[in-house]
Amino acid sequence: MELLAPDVTLWTDGGGKVRATMLRPVQGRTKVARHIANVARQRSLEEVEIRHRTVNGDPSAVLFADDAPFAVMVLDLDGDQVSNIYAVTNPEKLPKDEQPGG
Known part of the structure; x- marks a missing residue:
């Protein structure tokens, strides 16, 4: 929780194809x-691999399941805390050629 700024905002983009996305941003440390x-409870941690990447110059995490990316989380940092999270889960916007462990 300390990594999240008190007023952190989570923006999601599922493109209408992913149920876990929100139509409006989620604001506040507890809600985010x-x-x-x-x-995360919807998937077993054993089936998820997280690879740290830089996306558009920002620190990010690419989440894989079944050898395919299912989400990219781009983080905006304000000092040592995350001020914004942009979660892309729309399969049409995710890389198709990246492999886990690579």
Whole structure:
């Protein structure tokens, strides 16, 4: 929780294809953490691989399941805290050629 700024905002983009996305941004440390935890519960941690990348110059995490990316989370940092999270889960916007472990 300390990594999230008190006024952190989570923006999601599922392109209408992913149920876990929100139509409006989620604001506040507790609400953002709760949303991420709820989405994480939908998948077993054993089947998810997280690869750290830089996306458009920002620190990011690419999440893989079944050898394919299912989400990209781009983080805006304000000092040592995350001020914004942009989660892209729309399959049409995710890289198709990246492999886990690569």
